[in-house]
Amino acid sequence: MVKVSSPFAEVKDSLYLESLRCFRCGLCRTGCPIFEAQRSEDWNTRGRILLIRGLVLGDIPPSQQLVDRIFSCTLCKKCEALCPSKVNVTHLIHEARLRMVNDGVMPPNSYVKQRESILSLGTTTGKRSAPLDELIGFVEGVSRKNSTIFHVGCVASYSYPLIARLALETLTRHVSLGIMSTEKCCGGVLPTLGYDRDFKKYAEENVRMFEEKNVEEIVALCPMCYNTFKEEYPWSINVAHTSQIYEELLDAGKLSFTRRLDATITYHDPCHLGRYARIYEPPRKIIENIPGVKLIELEYNHEHSSCCGGPVRSSYPWIRDYLSDKIIRLASEIGASYIATACPTCFHNLYSASIISDSQVKVIMIDELVGFAAGFLSEIPLYKS
Ligand code: SF4
Ligand code: SF4
Structure with missing residues (x-):
């Protein structure tokens, strides 16, 4: 029997070992928002994992290009929802950033x-x-x-x-x-x-x-x-x-929606409420309980929801603009008159995108819907385009 030796046989680094779980199928390309915006494999999940492996092995030295690839990930977890090998991508990215920062590498300004x-x-x-x-x-x-x-x-x-x-x-x-x-x-x-x-x-x-x-x-x-x-x-x-x-207040009958809103509303799942906290239904229940409202789903919803690009809005603003604009466009294409969300950061990004694109889709927070339907607020949205 021939003994096969590998130059990496002795590498026990946990980051390296986790990176080996990626078998490069490329499914993450269908979900990674940064890849979608940049259209280049080195900005994709799979590409980042290869770069991290190179960093751990000392084959790739830290550089501005590497900083951009590693720090542009929004940690949205969309790739993890798709990955058949269950690679813990957000852990890999976090560990890589931690090591880079500890080694004195500067993140984006x-x-x-x-x-x-x-x-x-x-x-x-x-x-x-x-x-x-x-x-x-x-x-x-x-x-x-x-x-x-x-x-x-x-x-x-x-x-x-x-x-x-x-x-x-x-x-x-x-x-x-x-x-x-x-x-x-x-x-x-x-x-x-x-x-x-x-x-x-x-x-x-x-x-x-x-x-x-x-x-x-x-x-x-x-x-x-x-x-x-x-x-x-x-x-x-x-x-x-x-x-x-x-x-809870709705279920207990303490909060009742007495005001009607004849509108078609779609809901944007924030990454941190959806994929992170698995809270998908409470906002939908709120929307569906409002008399006159029809809830329609975006093409990408629940665990496959799109990231609005919030984490990169200051460092890679063109990526944020692309991602938020796409969500507004998809909401418009399905005929939504409102897009509701439950995260102030998502709200900020979608609201900005709706203004820039002069969209007819109004961006609101779930809190506005509750306030309006319960009769505490005379009109929505609170922030107009
Ligand atoms: S989906 Fe998972 S296994 Fe496939 S290339 Fe992406 S990270 Fe690797
Ligand atoms: S966490 Fe999001 S941005 Fe980061 S690699 Fe995965 S899909 Fe791309």
């Missing part, structure tokens, strides 16, 4: 700035959000001290405070909620970029702040905050997404 903003200001936006504190004054029944806290998140508190205010107004009619004027970003972006050490320290500080205020439950408007608090923080408190609370 906008990500470096995001890190600085989170660590110094407690927000991803680069500016402390004034509307956040004002929300407390706006909404009757919302106190600073409460064991259940409504977490607004960076995007809504900075750019779409009317949506946050509406969600609070609706929820506090039925649920006792507090809001923290000292609210800080969940920090979820940090580990996605390889800043794991920063995140660990940051999350521990946030946990201390919540503990000092005796917080036992968090209701998050943003799916990324929801996942970060639920899966990444060193605690075990209850975390819910707003769509889950609306569903």
Whole structure:
């Protein structure tokens, strides 16, 4: 018997071993949003895995081209939903970024700035959000001290405070909620970029702040905050997404939709609510319960939903524009008059795309539909094109 020796036989590196699970079938090409936008294999899942393997083996040195291929992945998990070999792609990308950052490789500049903003200001936006504190004054029944806290998140508190205010107004009619004027970003972006050490320290500080205020439950408007608090923080408190609370209130008969909306509405599944948290039905149940509404599905829905490109909006904006524009176009092609979503970041990207393309499709948050149907809001959308 001939003994076959491999130059890699002794490589035990976990990243390398995980990369070997990819047998290069190429199915991920049908799902990877970055490949779709760039049309080149090195921007595809499979290509990235080969690059990571080369990086681990020392065959490929870090370079700007490599940074772009590795840091442009949105961690959307769409490839994982398609991969017959169940390659843990998001783990591979995260580990590769972690090693690159630890080796002193600089991520794209906008990500470096995001890190600085989170660590110094407690927000991803680069500016402390004034509307956040004002929300407390706006909404009757919302106190600073409460064991259940409504977490607004960076995007809504900075750019779409009317949506946050509406969600609070609706929820506090039925649920006792507090809001923290000292609210800080969940920090979820940090580990996605390889800043794991920063995140660990940051999350521990946030946990201390919540503990000092005796917080036992968090209701998050943003799916990324929801996942970060639920899966990444060193605690075990209850975390819910707003769509889950609306569903509970509907099921309990506490929330009733009395106002009619004669419209065809489609729903965009955010990556962090869908593929990450497996929360698909509560937003659909909300839409279907509104008198007069017809829910129609996008071509890519549930676990095959398209990524809006949110994570790359500052570093690779043309990719974000391409991806969000495509979702708006698909919504228009199926005859939707509204596209609803349950994530402030997806909302921001789709709303921007609808304005740029002058689309007739109106972009709304689930919270707006709830507020309108329950009679708390006289017209939608809150943010007009
Ligand atoms: S679908 Fe999975 S196994 Fe196939 S090429 Fe993509 S990552 Fe590799
Ligand atoms: S996680 Fe999304 S962006 Fe990243 S490789 Fe997979 S499909 Fe492409």
